[in-house]
Amino acid sequence: MALLQISEPGMSTAPHQHRLAAGIDxxxxxxxxxxxxxxxxxxxxxxxxRALLPSVARYTAAHEPVVGYAAxxxxxxxxxxxxxxxxxxMGRGLADITDAGSFPYHxxxxxxxxxxxxxxxxxxxxxxSADILRVLRNRxxxxxxxxxxxxxxxxxxxxxxxxxxxxxDAARLAGLNVLRLLNExxxxxxxxxxxxAAEGIYAVYDLGGGTFDISILRLSQGVFxxxxxxxxxxxxxxxxxxxxxxxxxxxxxxxxxxxKDTRLLLTKAREAKEALSEHREVGITAVLSTGETVDLMxxxxxxxxITQSLVNKTLAPTRKALRDAxxxxxxxxxxxxxxxxxxxxxxxxxxAEFFKQTPLTNLDPDKVVALGxxxxxxxxxxxxxEDDWLLLDVIPLSLGIETMGGLVEKIxxxxxxxxxxxxxxxxxxxxxxxxxxxxVLQGERELVSDCRSLAKFELRGIPPMVAGAARIxxxxxxxxxxxxxxxxxxxxxxxxxxxxxxxxxxxxxEDITRMLRDSYTHAKDDMQxxxxxxxxxxxQRLLDATQTALDENAxxxxxxxxxxxIEAAMSKLQARLDVSDHRAIKDAAEALNAATHxxxxxxxDMSVRQALAGQRLDAI
Amino acid sequence: xxxxFSRNHFELFGLAPGFALDLAALEQAYxxxxxxxxxxxxxxxxxxxxxxxxxxxxxxNEAYQALKSPLNRALYLLQLQGIDALAExxxxxxxxxxxxxxxxxxxxxxxxxxxxxxxxxTLEAELASTAQQLRAGLARQLDEQHDxxxxxxxxxxxxxxxxxxxxxxxxxxxxxx
Numbered sequence: 001m002a003l004l005q006i007s008e009p010g011m012s013t014a015p016h017q018h019r020l021a022a023g024i025d026x027x028x029x030x031x032x033x034x035x036x037x038x039x040x041x042x043x044x045x046x047x048x049x050r051a052l053l054p055s056v057a058r059y060t061a062a063h064e065p066v067v068g069y070a071a072x073x074x075x076x077x078x079x080x081x082x083x084x085x086x087x088x089x090m091g092r093g094l095a096d097i098t099d100a101g102s103f104p105y106h107x108x109x110x111x112x113x114x115x116x117x118x119x120x121x122x123x124x125x126x127x128x129s130a131d132i133l134r135v136l137r138n139r140x141x142x143x144x145x146x147x148x149x150x151x152x153x154x155x156x157x158x159x160x161x162x163x164x165x166x167x168x169d170a171a172r173l174a175g176l177n178v179l180r181l182l183n184e185x186x187x188x189x190x191x192x193x194x195x196x197a198a199e200g201i202y203a204v205y206d207l208g209g210g211t212f213d214i215s216i217l218r219l220s221q222g223v224f225x226x227x228x229x230x231x232x233x234x235x236x237x238x239x240x241x242x243x244x245x246x247x248x249x250x251x252x253x254x255x256x257x258x259x260k261d262t263r264l265l266l267t268k269a270r271e272a273k274e275a276l277s278e279h280r281e282v283g284i285t286a287v288l289s290t291g292e293t294v295d296l297m298x299x300x301x302x303x304x305x306i307t308q309s310l311v312n313k314t315l316a317p318t319r320k321a322l323r324d325a326x327x328x329x330x331x332x333x334x335x336x337x338x339x340x341x342x343x344x345x346x347x348x349x350x351x352a353e354f355f356k357q358t359p360l361t362n363l364d365p366d367k368v369v370a371l372g373x374x375x376x377x378x379x380x381x382x383x384x385x386e387d388d389w390l391l392l393d394v395i396p397l398s399l400g401i402e403t404m405g406g407l408v409e410k411i412x413x414x415x416x417x418x419x420x421x422x423x424x425x426x427x428x429x430x431x432x433x434x435x436x437x438x439x440v441l442q443g444e445r446e447l448v449s450d451c452r453s454l455a456k457f458e459l460r461g462i463p464p465m466v467a468g469a470a471r472i473x474x475x476x477x478x479x480x481x482x483x484x485x486x487x488x489x490x491x492x493x494x495x496x497x498x499x500x501x502x503x504x505x506x507x508x509x510e511d512i513t514r515m516l517r518d519s520y521t522h523a524k525d526d527m528q529x530x531x532x533x534x535x536x537x538x539x540q541r542l543l544d545a546t547q548t549a550l551d552e553n554a555x556x557x558x559x560x561x562x563x564x565x566i567e568a569a570m571s572k573l574q575a576r577l578d579v580s581d582h583r584a585i586k587d588a589a590e591a592l593n594a595a596t597h598x599x600x601x602x603x604x605d606m607s608v609r610q611a612l613a614g615q616r617l618d619a620i
Numbered sequence: 621x622x623x624x625f626s627r628n629h630f631e632l633f634g635l636a637p638g639f640a641l642d643l644a645a646l647e648q649a650y651x652x653x654x655x656x657x658x659x660x661x662x663x664x665x666x667x668x669x670x671x672x673x674x675x676x677x678x679x680x681n682e683a684y685q686a687l688k689s690p691l692n693r694a695l696y697l698l699q700l701q702g703i704d705a706l707a708e709x710x711x712x713x714x715x716x717x718x719x720x721x722x723x724x725x726x727x728x729x730x731x732x733x734x735x736x737x738x739x740x741x742t743l744e745a746e747l748a749s750t751a752q753q754l755r756a757g758l759a760r761q762l763d764e765q766h767d768x769x770x771x772x773x774x775x776x777x778x779x780x781x782x783x784x785x786x787x788x789x790x791x792x793x794x795x796x797x
Contacts, residue, residue, distance in 0.1 A: 019664070150663070179663045223651050316796055323789055382664030390655050417685070419659060419678045479674060480659040545665045593667045600668035604676050607656040612634045612649065 019149040021179070021381035022140045023187070023373025026129060026153055026167065028087040028236055029209030029340065031055045032367060033136040034374035035144060039386070041191065041371040041378075044143045052366065053139075055209075057131050058082040059120035065131045076267060079104035079259040081118045085238055086132075088210045089114050089125040090170075091162030102242070104259030113166065129170035137174055149537075150179040152377035154369050156211040157183035158231030158317075158396045160442050161454050161484050168481070175530070179380040181481040184208070185215035186226060186393055187372030188338040192363060193219045194375065194387060200333035201227070203321075205351055205359065206369075207314060208339035210236040214318045216325045216332070222389040228324035228415045229396050230317035235310065237273070237341035243306045244269035244298065248284060252294045261288045272298050277343050304346050311350045318354065324415050335359040340366050392417050395482050399454075401474060402439035404429060406448045411476050414444065418482055423475040425491075432464040436472055440486050459488045461495045528582070535582040539573055539589045546570060546596055549603060557602045569595040629683035629696060639694060639762040641687065650684045690755050691778045697762055698772055705772040706779065717777060724784055732791045740795075744788050751781045 022035045022044070030052040034043045043051045050069070058071035059081045066074075075082040083105065094100065094109040106117035115124045133153075140148055153176075155167050164181055171178045185204035192198065198219050206213040213231040217224055245266050248254070257265065268286050275282040276298070286294040322329065335351060337359045342348065351359045379385055394417055400410040403426070412422045428436065436459045443451030462470050471491040478484050489496045546566065554563050573588040630637040633649035655661075657676040662669050686696045698705045713721075724743065731739040754774050761771040 180660070221651075316793075319796060320793065323792070376660075380660060380663040388655075390651065390658060391660060392654065392658075417681045419674050420681055421678045477674075477678070480677075541664070542666050545669070549666075549669070596666060596668045597671075600666065600672045603669070604657060604672040608632075608653060608676065611652045611656040 018383055019381040020141075020144045020146050021374075021377035021383070022136075022144075022148055022151050023182075023370050023375070023377045024133065024136055024151050024153045025184070025187075025370035025373060026087065026133065026155075026170075027055055027208055027369075028085045028211060028238065029055060030366065031132055031136060032370040033140045034367070034370040035140060036374050036378035036383070036385075037144075041374045043367050043370055044140055046139055053132065053135060054084075055086065055132055056082060056084045057086070057128050059118035059123060061119045065120065065128075067132055067135045076260060076263045079263040080106055081120075082263075083116055083118070083123070083128050085210050086125050086128045088234065088238070090129065091160065091164075091166040092125075099242075102262070104262050126166050126170045126173060129167070130173035133170055133174035133176060137176060148176065150177040150377065150381050152180050152182050152187075152373045152380060153178060154182050154184045154187050154373045156206075156208070156231065156233055157185050157213040157215050157226075157229040158211065158233045159482075160233070160397055160452055161399075161482070162452065163233065164482055168483070178481075179377055181483075182373055182376055183213070183215065183226070183229070183393055183396075183482075184211075184369045185213045185229070185336075185338060186217070186224065186391065187370075187376065188336055188368045189215070189217050189219070189224055189372070190375055190389075190391070191368045191372035192336050192360070193217075193224060194389070195363075198334070201327065201331055202334050202336060203318075203332050203355065204336045204338055205314075205318070205342065206231075206338040207341040207347060208236050209341065210234065210238050212236060212314050212317065214314070214321045216321050216327065222387065223392065224389065225392045226394045226415075226417075227327070228321045229394055230321040230324070231396070232313060232317060235313055236339075237270075239310055240273050240307050240341065240344070241266055241269045243310065244272055244303070247298070247302070247306050248294060248296060251296055252292070254288075254292065254294075258289060261290070264288070265294070268294070273303070273344070276300050276303050277345060300345075307346065311346060314347075315350065315354055329355055332357075336363075336368075337361050338365050338368055393480075393482070394418060395420070395478055397442045398444055399440070399442050399476055399478070399484060400451075401426075402441060402448050407446055408441050408443070408448055408451055411474065412478060416478075418478050419480050421475060421477045423473050426472045426474060427468045428462065428465065428470045428472075429467055431467050433467070433470070434462045434464055435460045436462065436488075438474060438486070438488055440476075440484070454484065455486070457486075457488075459490065459495065461493070462490045463493045465492075531582040532580060532585075535585040535589070536577055539577060539585050542589050542592060543570060543573060546592065549596070549599065553599075553603055553606065557606065558599060562599070566592075566595050566599065628700060629686050632680070632683050633687070635687075637697065637700070639690070639697060639759045641693065643688070646684070646687055650680065653680045690758070691775065691782060694758050694762060694771060694775045694778070698768060698775065701768050703768055703772055705775040713776065713780075714773075717780075721780060721784075725787075728784070728787055728791055732794065735795055737792070737795060740788055740791060744785065747781055747784055747788070751778060754778050754781070 022033050025032045032043055032051055032053065034041055045051050053068045054072040056068065056071040056075060058066040058074050058078060071082055075084055092114060093112065094107055094114045097114060100107055108115040108117050108122050113124055115122050137148065153167060153171055155164055168178055168181060185206045188204050188206065189202060201216065201218050204215045204217065211231065211233050212235040213229065215229040216227045218227055248265055248269060264286060268284050272282045272284050281297055281299040284294060284296045284298055332355055335355050335357065342365050348359060394415045395412065396414060398410045398414045399412040400408045403409045411424050412420055437456060438459060439456045440454045441448060441451040442454050445451055459472065472488055473491055474486065474488045476484060476486055487496065550566065569592040573592050576585050576588045579585065633646055635641065635646060635649065654677065657673055657680060659670065659673050659677055662673040686692050695705055727743050731743065754777055758771055758774050761767045761774060
């Protein structure tokens with residue numbers, strides 16, 4: 001007898017077209033885009049066959065922004081207008097940048113996030129990142145021959161809420177549909193794990209151009225479970241360059257340099273660092289704009305000495321991650337090395353010594369993150385794959401709120417598996433208090449002043465009661481991207497307030513709209529056309545998904561009336577697909593979403609029952 | 621019927637309630653459920669399905685966290701009996717335990733001042749063995765004797781031990797930097 005076929009929940013049984021999806025590694029130094037083709041994840045090259053796109057953008061008065069190698073060439077000659085390592089400034093205020101003086105930029109102190117004054121006007125890190133993303137998007141669409149339905153963008157695991165939100169805003173600005181923000185070490189683990197059928201506990205040591213992450217994962221039967229993560233979102237290859245740069249200044253007795261010479265010597269420092277991965281010593285020579293000359297010999301021993309404290313700075317988070325995971329070094333089966341900076345022999349030796357084993361360097365540390373992101377993007381876009389796997393990630397930093405005395409009460413501890421929700425009750429401090437200010441913070445320290453402020457909002461209209469009588473429940477919801485939303489409710493009166501954590505460091509919607517408008521006037525694109533096209537694609541996707549759901553489960557889960565209501569909403573949306581008002585399409589899509597709310601919940605409930613039933617059968 | 625959040629955590633995973641728990645079965649049920657409800661399985665579907673997925677996935681994570689650690693599991697079992705073991709009005713601890721606490725705390729302080737990592741490790745091992753005894757006690761109190769008052773006392777002691785272990789970890793960190 002033929003066996004009955006049961007499809008994956010939500011996966012269409014009808015053969016559908018392959019949706020174009022890509023994984024993007026938006027790196028500090030270099031960025032890449034990859035995609036799954038014929039079942040294999042591959043990095044997409046530019047027209048000259050190059051995989052890497054230097055994360056450098058140059059802004060001039062007359063032209064469109066120049067991104068990549070061409071911009072990299074001008075970083076010494078036009079340092080003010082050529083922004084490198086912009087990732088370091090994502091979600092950061094000027095006050096966060098302790099070494100602002102060592103950068104050749106004209107910083108502008110803007111509320112929320114620092115900005116750059118360039119010949120093309122003031123640019124925020126979000127806009128600059130969007131310019132880099134646009135180049136990658138064009139590359140992918142040309143290479144894949146169609147519009148991308150969605151992307152996965154990787155972020156350092158140790159990125160906080162503000163940095164994640166900024167990354168998502170940049171993608172929106174570049175016209176990308178973000179399926180998921182994925183942690184870089186986790187992306188690497190997917191690429192490595194699937195490729196090598198790895199099982200066991202692995203550490204991913206990821207030292208990039210500007211960020212360091214350590215993640216401990218358990219790989220078992222197709223499940224990638226992050227046990228703990230730690231890191232430093234301002235530590236990377238750039239800091240090694242900086243050390244060499246300072247050494248050059250000291251040895252050559254150079255005083256304060258102008259921006260061009262600073263960039264020149266930083267470039268020389270980077271080249272020397274890279275050469276030391278192959279050689280025992282390297283010469284550094286340069287002629288400055290002042291006529292002064294640099295002529296030095298840097299040995300590996302000296303390099304190791306001046307960068308020792310940076311190496312140690314990666315080991316402290318590594319110890320913390322192991323401790324949080326409740327593991328000892330002997331329990332780690334393998335250490336996956338990710339990020340260009342792990343090419344440094346000193347780093348490989350330090351990691352080998354710490355973990356008492358030779359780290360795994362059989363994959364390209366520059367590409368593995370993008371390759372993993374592409375695999376995830378392919379699955380999230382809804383394309384069928386042979387491997388069935390599941391990813392369980394965590395939040396890197398604890399989330400909490402301010403309580404009396406400037407202290408932070410943690411509500412969601414670090415390394416909690418996401419999505420997660422936690423609630424906690426608080427009460428009033430004074431008799432008759434009718435409002436309560438809620439200050440949301442992220443970080444591990446006890447004092448408010450030592451944590452990052454994410455948002456402040458107020459719960460008003462609490463009925464006057466004696467101090468301590470009101471019961472205010474604050475609920476944190478962290479989604480699968482690691483982004484937070486907070487709501488508060490007074491339980492006796494039902495007064496509610498909620499906020500998606502954005503205003504403090506993210507962009508508000510008006511900013512996004514303005515920037516979109518600006519960028520489209522540049523690109524001579526038509527915003528209306530674009531919005532209409534997007535609304536149609538989204539609506540068609542929704543119609544397809546709803547039809548699939550009806551075909552699968554309508555008979556079991558819906559009454560005739562309920563089915564009629566959903567089908568009526570579908571017809572209404574279908575009828576509006578041809579109108580030219582994107583708002584009308586969106587409204588009809590909204591209505592269909594609302595009409596399917598109960599149906600979706602029932603389908604989910606049924607999946608849960610089936611999973612458990614299967615579970616019990618397996619156990620017999 | 622909408623979200624059946626009334627099901628308790630044990631029922632959600634199809635496990636018999638009790639402090640003694642087959643952790644492998646819990647893990648397997650957890651993974652099987654997340655494979656069905658995780659948001660990654662719904663990114664290409666409607667908002668309604670995505671919302672339902674996030675709520676369910678969150679719920680499954682919460683249940684798993686509550687059952688995985690012995691301390692949380694004991695707290696949850698007591699909660700099912702209507703007992704909040706950590707309620708503030710109920711924190712009286714026996715004198716001998718408090719004395720022991722103070723000794724441990726001083727031990728950590730001394731080790732910190734002397735930068736003595738070995739002493740910290742010895743303390744940590746001692747705490748681990750005491751915690752193990754408390755957990756063995758909990759299994760009897762909860763599963764066999766149904767002595768919830770004693771179980772609540774053990775839970776409070778375990779919570780104290782947890783804080784001490786966290787202090788030891790903080791001390792390691794302080795000594796490393």
